[in-house]
Amino acid sequence: MDQREILQKFLDEAQNKKSNKEEFANEFLKLKKQSTKYKAEKTYPTTVAERPENIKKNRYKDILPYDHSRVELSLITSDEDSSYINANFIKGVYGPKAYIATQGPLSTTVLDFWRMIWEYSVLCRLWKDWCYLCY
Incomplete structure (x- = not known):
């Protein structure tokens, strides 16, 4: 399958799940269970995020960046x-560092957030509930 077909398949499945809320909720619960398992088994360690000097930089104490892809x-x-x-690279079609997932900055981490934007030449397209919030 080429990139266009992969993306079209993803969009079709997402559209399907948008109209079938139960299927969407089930997939979310499946991901939550998998995440809980990974945390319990330390499949993907988060030791850097758990350092005392970094704990205060995490908006959510239970959502930490993995060491291998932070x-x-x-x-x-x-x-x-x-x-x-508190940010991780996410792989995409063009490589292992195609995207960055991060938390909204705290008042004490906003400068770090903008450093990340600058250092990694980030372009942002953000949406919520299928509506664009910023471009």
């Missing part, structure tokens, strides 16, 4: 925590 900021001081942001 976004690292360039060090601006000798402090190790200056490279931390």
